[in-house]
Amino acid sequence: MSVRAEVPWGPGKHPCWAWPGPSEGWSLYQLPSALHSRSTSAPRAVFRTMANKTIKQPVVNGIRDKVLTMDTMNQSVKNIEYAVRGPILLRALELEKELQQVLALCQYPDLLSSPSFPEDAKKRARRILQACEGHSAGSYSASAGIRTIREDVARYIEQRDGGIASDPENIFLSTGASSAIMAVLSLLVSGKGKNRTGVMIPIPQYPLYSATLAEYDAVQINYYLDEEHQWALDVAELRRALEQARAHCQPRVLCVINPGNPTGQVQSRENIEAVIRFAYEEHLFLLADEVYQDNVYAEGSQFHSFKKVLMEMGPPYAQQLELASFHSCSKGYMGECGFRGGYTEVVNMDPAVKQQMLKLLSVRLCPPVPGQILMDIVTNPPQPGEPSYQQFQEEKKAVLADLAKKAQLTEEILNKEPGIQCNPVQGAMYSFPRIQLPPKALQHAKELGQPADMFFCIQLLEETGICVVPGSGFGQKDGTYHFRMTILPPLEKLKILLEKLSQFYAKFTREYS
Numbered sequence: 431m432s433v434r435a436e437v438p439w440g441p442g443k444h445p446c447w448a449w450p451g452p453s454e455g456w457s458l459y460q461l462p463s464a465l466h467s468r469s470t471s472a473p474r475a476v477f478r479t480m481a482n483k484t485i486k487q488p489v490v491n492g493i494r495d496k497v498l499t500m501d502t503m504n505q506s507v508k509n510i511e512y513a514v515r516g517p518i519l520l521r522a523l524e525l526e527k528e529l530q531q532v533l534a535l536c537q538y539p540d541l542l543s544s545p546s547f548p549e550d551a552k553k554r555a556r557r558i559l560q561a562c563e564g565h566s567a568g569s570y571s572a573s574a575g576i577r578t579i580r581e582d583v584a585r586y587i588e589q590r591d592g593g594i595a596s597d598p599e600n601i602f603l604s605t606g607a608s609s610a611i612m613a614v615l616s617l618l619v620s621g622k623g624k625n626r627t628g629v630m631i632p633i634p635q636y637p638l639y640s641a642t643l644a645e646y647d648a649v650q651i652n653y654y655l656d657e658e659h660q661w662a663l664d665v666a667e668l669r670r671a672l673e674q675a676r677a678h679c680q681p682r683v684l685c686v687i688n689p690g691n692p693t694g695q696v697q698s699r700e701n702i703e704a705v706i707r708f709a710y711e712e713h714l715f716l717l718a719d720e721v722y723q724d725n726v727y728a729e730g731s732q733f734h735s736f737k738k739v740l741m742e743m744g745p746p747y748a749q750q751l752e753l754a755s756f757h758s759c760s761k762g763y764m765g766e767c768g769f770r771g772g773y774t775e776v777v778n779m780d781p782a783v784k785q786q787m788l789k790l791l792s793v794r795l796c797p798p799v800p801g802q803i804l805m806d807i808v809t810n811p812p813q814p815g816e817p818s819y820q821q822f823q824e825e826k827k828a829v830l831a832d833l834a835k836k837a838q839l840t841e842e843i844l845n846k847e848p849g850i851q852c853n854p855v856q857g858a859m860y861s862f863p864r865i866q867l868p869p870k871a872l873q874h875a876k877e878l879g880q881p882a883d884m885f886f887c888i889q890l891l892e893e894t895g896i897c898v899v900p901g902s903g904f905g906q907k908d909g910t911y912h913f914r915m916t917i918l919p920p921l922e923k924l925k926i927l928l929e930k931l932s933q934f935y936a937k938f939t940r941e942y943s
Contacts, residue, residue, distance in 0.1 A: 532558070532807050533800060550816040558803055573792040575603025575773070576799070579806040583773050586809035591738035596775065602787065603773050603805060605797045607721050607758040610774035612642050613790055614754045617783060618683050618715055619648040628679035630671060630714070632663070633905035634862060634912070636691045640905070649679035654907060657864065660853045661695035665704045672712060684714040689722040689733065689857030692904050692914040694837075696731040696856040702739045710751045718755040721772075727834035728856035737777060753777040759804045771801030771808075833859070836917040836924050843928040847935055855917060862901065862914050865935065871942035883911040886938065894934050896927060 531547055535555035542552050561578035574580065580598040587596040604610035619627045628649040631639045643650045653671040655661040663686065675681050686705060688697045697705075709716045718736035726733050737755055741748050758772040776784065811826075812818040837855035844852040844863050852863035867882050875885035881902035891897050901912025919927060 533803050536562075536800075536803050548817045550812055550818050554807070554810070558806060562799065573794070573796050574788060575601070575797055575802050576806075579603060579802050580773075582806050582810040583775075587735075587737070587775060591735055591741070594738055594741045596737075600776050600779070600784075601773055602776070602791060603771075603797045603802050605772070605794075605801065606770040607719065607756040607772040607774070608638055609770075609794075609797070610754075610756050610772055611638065611717065611719065613787065614717065614774065614776075615642055615648070615683070616646060616790065617787060619643075619646045621680055624678055624680070626679050627683065628675050628681040629683040629685060630668065630675075630681060631685045632687060632690070632693075633907075634692050634901065635685075635905055636687060636719070637903060639685055649675065651675040651679070651681060652905065655690070655693055655695070657853065657907075657910075660856070661690055661693040661862075663695075663697060663701055663705065665708050668705070668708055681712070682715060683717060684709050684712075685717045685719065686736070687719040688736075689725060691719075691722065691858050692860045692862045692899075692901075694853070694855040694858045694860055694862065696726050696728065696733065699732075699734045699739060702734055702736060703743060706736070706740055706743060706747055706751060710747050715752045715754075718753060720755055721758040722858040723757065724830070725833065725859060726857040727830075727837045728854055731856045733857070737775065740777065750778060752779055754779070759801070759808045770798055771803075771805035772797075773805060832921065833917065836919075836921055837861075839921065839925060840915075840917050840928060843925070843932060847932040849939060850932070850935060859918060860914050860916055862904075862912050864901075864910060864912050866939075867911050868939055868942040871938070874942070883913060886911070887913055889938060890931065890934055894930055896931055896934075898931075 531551040532554045535542055535547060535552060536558055539555070539559060542555065558576070558578065561576050577598065580601040580603060583601050583603070584596040584598045588594060602610060602613075604613070615629065618629070621627055626647070626649050628651045629639070629643055630651040630653055631643070633652045633654050640650055651671050653663075653667050656664050656667070668684070672681050684705070686697075688702075689695065706716070708714075716736065720733075720735060723733045723735065735755065736753060740751060740753060754774050754776045756772065756774050776787075779787075812822045840861045841852050841854055844850045844861065849866040850863050851865075852861055855861050865883070865886065867886060871885065872882050875882040878885060880888075881900060883900040883902050887898055887900045898913040898915040901910075901914065904912075904914060906912055915931075917924065
C-alpha cells in the first residue's frame with residue numbers, strides 16, 4: 431500500500447516521505463503507512479490489514495471467484511504490523527564516492543583503464559571480478575555469497591574481535607540484514623498450540639521482528655527495556671517475560687538489538703555476559719542484531735560483539751550457545767541501504783541445520799551481487815599505505831564525529847522542554863523521547879480511533895512539516911507515549927528542527943490542557 435500526503439515545503443509540495451529531498455540537503459524518512467491524507471481522521475497508526483468479514487465475489491458470466499482472496503490468503507500476513515521502512519540515510523558524499531568507485535568499476539570493467547580511478551579501487555574491483563562467475567557482476571553467485579567476499583567478511587570479524595577466529599563457511603551474505611534475520615527465524619519457528627515457537631524481542635523494537643513473527647505465525651514474547659535506566663536490558667525482566675510465556679508457547683529464541691533501534695542504547699560488556707548466561711541457562715537460540723555497531727557516540731560507551739564476548743567467556747558457553755549475528759552496509763558511516771547488502775555469521779549451529787539454511791537460501795538463488803560488493807568494500811576498506819587510506823579515514827571519522835554532535839544536540843534541546851524526556855543517544859541513529867500528553871489530547875485521539883502519540887505526530891506533521899514516527903509503532907509500556915526521530919539532518923538544520931518541534935509541543939500542550 432503506497433501512501434502519500436502533501437507537505438507545504440520547498441518550491442511546490444513534496445509527497446510526504448518527510449523532510450525535503452536530497453537536492454535540498456535533508457534526510458528522507460518514510461511516513462507510517464496509516465497517513466493516507468492530511469486529515470487528522472486518518473486510520474490507525476500502523477500498517478494493519480483488517481479482514482474480519484469476507485465478501486465472496488459472485489459468479490458473473492461464468493467467471494468463478496478468485497483463487498486468492500482475503501479469505502483464502504495466508505492469514506498470518508493479515509496480522510503483520512510494520513510502522514516504518516528502513517531509513518534512507520543522509521549520504522556523506524565523499525565517503526560514498528569511495529564505495530561507489532569500486533562498484534562502478536565492477537559493473538563497467540572498461541573503466542579499469544581510466545586514469546580517473548585510484549589504483550587501490552581498481553585492484554579491489556579486479557579481485558572481486560575474478561571471484562565472480564564469468565568474471566561479471568551480472569552473474570549469479572553462490573547462494574551463500576561470493577566466496578572471496580565471505581572470506582573478507584570473516585577477516586573483518588576476526589580483526590574487529592581481536593583475533594578470534596571466524597570461518598567463511600559460517601558466513602552467509604544476504605539481501606540486507608533483514609533477509610538474513612528472516613531466514614534464521616524461519617528455521618526456528620515450528621510446533622503448534624502450546625508447543626509453538628516463542629521469540630523474545632525487546633520493546634521498543636524495530637518492527638521487522640513483530641512483522642516477521644506475525645508472518646511466520648510465531649509467538650511474540652515482549653520484554654521491556656528499562657527507560658528509567660537509559661533503556662537498559664535487565665535480565666530479571668527477561669526472566670519475567672520467559673516464565674510468563676511458558677504457559678502458552680515454547681520459548682526458543684532471544685533477540686537483542688545492540689546498539690538499540692529505536693532506543694539508541696549501547697550494552698555494556700557485563701550486560702552482554704549476563705544475557706549470554708541467561709540464554710545458555712534457558713536453552714535459547716540467540717540472535718544479535720548489530721547493524722549499528724559503527725555508531726557509538728556516548729563517552730564511556732563501547733561496542734562489544736556478542737560473538738567476541740561469547741568466545742571469551744569460554745566453556746560451556748563458547749562451545750554450546752547457538753548464536754547468529756547480523757550486520758549490514760545500510761547503516762554505520764556508509765548508509766548504502768538501497769544496495770541491500772548484509773551478512774549473518776552463525777556460531778555453534780548444527781551442521782545439518784546449516785545445510786538446511788543453505789538450501790533455504792538456494793531457493794532465492796543469491797543475494798544481489800552489487801550488494802555483496804558493497805559489503806566487501808565495507809568490511810575490506812582501504813588499508814594503510816594504499817592511496818585512498820588517509821582520505822577514507824578522515825571522512826569516516828568526520829561522519830561519525832558529526833553524528834556524535836547531533837546525538838548530543840538532540841538530547842540537550844529536547845530535554846529543555848518540560849514534558850519531553852530524552853535519554854542519551856549512546857548509539858545508532860535515532861532518539862526515542864518520551865512525551866507527556868494532556869487529557870484532552872488523549873480523549874480526542876480516542877474519539878478518532880488513533881493511538882495518542884499518532885495523533886500528536888499527525889498534528890506535528892500538519893503544522894510544521896516535520897515527520898516523526900509514533901512510539902506505538904515500535905511498542906511501549908501502556909500509558910507512555912514516545913516518538914522516534916532520526917539525528918541525520920545537517921547540524922544547523924537539525925537544531926532548527928528540534929527547536930521547532932519543542933515549540934510545537936508547548937503549543938500543543940497548551941491547546942489540549
